[in-house]
Amino acid sequence: MVPRFWRKIKYRYDLVGSYCENCGNHFYPPRNFCPVCRRRGAVRETELPDEGTVLSYTVIRDGEPCVVALIELKNGSKLVSQLACSPEEVRTGMRVRKVFRRYGEDGEEGIIHYGTKFVPSE
Amino acid sequence: MRRVAVVGVGQSRFGELWEKGFRDIVLEAGAEALTDADLEGREIEAIYVGNMSAGRYIGQEHVAALIADYAGLAEFGIPATRVEAADASGGLAVRQAYMAVAAGLHDIVIAAGAEKVTDVGDPMEILSASVDIEWERFVGGSLPALYAIMARMHMETFGTTEEDLAMVSVKNHRNGAKNPKAQYRTEISIDSVLNSPYVADPLKLLDCASISDGAAAVILASGEIARKITDTPVYIEACTQASDYLALQNRKDILTMKAVVKAGREAYRFAGILPRDIDVVEVHDSFTIAEILAYEDLGFAEKGRGAELIREGVTELDGDLPVNPSGGLKSCGHAVGATGVRQIVELTLQLRGDAGKRQVDAEKGLALNVGGTGATAVVSILGR
Ligand SMILES: [Zn+2]
Secondary structure, three states, rough: OHHHOOOOOHHHHEEEEEEEEOOOEEEEOOOEEOOOOEEOOOHHHHHHEEEEEEEEEEEEEOOOOOOEEEEOOOOOOOOEEEEOOOOOOOOOOEEEEEEEEEEEOOOOOOEEEEEEEEOOOO | OEEEEEEEEEEEOOOOOOOHHHHHHHHHHHHHHHHHHHHHHHOEEEEEEEEEHHHOOOOOOOOHHHHHOOOOOOHHOOOOEEEOEOOHHHHHHHHHHHHHHOOOOOOEEEEEEEEOOOOOOHHHHHHHHHHHOOHHHOOOOOHHHHHHHHHHHHHHHOOOOOHHHHHHHHHHHHHHOOOOOOOOOOOHHHHHHHHHEEEOOEEEEHHHEOOOEEEEEEEEHHHHHHHHHHOOOEEEEEEEEEEOOOOOOHHOOOOOOOOHHHHHHHHHHHOOOOOOHOOEEEEEOEEHHHHHHHHHHHOOOOOOHHHHHHOOOOOOOOOOOOOOOOOOOHHHEOOOHHHHHHHHHHHHHHHHHHOOHHOOOOOOEEEEEEEEOOOOOEEEEOOO
């Protein structure tokens, strides 16, 4: 399981996505091919904005409650991410900003996975 | 293209079939279909098998050849092909079989679907591999979580309520109680759904179909041959497929399953009918919100007004448009790769008038089988 997550670290840690200079669309996760322009696209890497808004969310109750949200960033790209906040705090429309947090680990002695989460910014 | 008809159907019971293996349930379904069609195994010219994750559920790959073998057809060397599109695998197996017969490559073909899931501890975790595991699953976006995100957005955008969702579950259990092959043959109340624990808010335990063992099979034949095999052929008037972005986050409109809309429109055009011409429907209610979305995306209700159909009783067994008379995935159990084939079995029984206590009056039926959160959709229209 390690290599699969390891090779995405740059994108997970800093929220690096892609931007198509031809159509102006932002994509996250990053793509090397623009699904809108296809061969005419001109895709380059870009760091996504730190702030966004919660479009919808859920609280997963399988063990310790965990808030997972669909977030729209300021440039219009959307992503699913965890919110590092309590289930009582979250609401649709809430403004959030990115933080660097622990996601989990491969067993007790395995590698620890880190990535971007979001916290309320108001 | 040639006309294609369903000439035989069969299915195992769905549920936690501890005492049976993968081969047992497939043979049960296949043998029933052959008996139903009054055909011999050696008359089958090809096999298509819908199966999502045998490799992870039972550690067995190459299951199409396995099934041909255990069906006693290895001797004839017929082509046997596995088809995978997550929980739309079964619908897709039917479509592959349909295309083979329509194209004139084969005259009599069997489409089967099978999944044996209870041999592992957490079948939902494996089913959740149908989402983007690197970018959705990594951050906690399991299949229930992503459907819950859709459900909350539908509720906050259109005023759909948790009661509306619960009513879908109650209806499907009421229907499934009349289906001898269903896993859960008990009626449930709105309160029991609403009081069941949250799995992923706002979806509760009884908003989610359980992942089950099961197999189903349909035998398809060219129109000409079908009339010699049976007095009650049910014709496949359309069988379409569409896809969408795998990850929910890449879709412009989270509340519309574009693949369902596209496959649906093409199916109506192909069959030369409109949504209002459909008399009975089997949809992919893996989560209750999915049935509401299906009402809208298949053109039975305007976008945002799907919940009105369940509130007004339109989709009840005795309503204008019965949806999931079999009990759906909710009551039958969701045997992943088998589900799409089971839906075709149900429509065939309904159109032939063989659906017993859950029989509705119908000439045209539609089935929708969805993979993952909507990245694959297969729509079939059947008519007698
Ligand atoms: Zn572009």
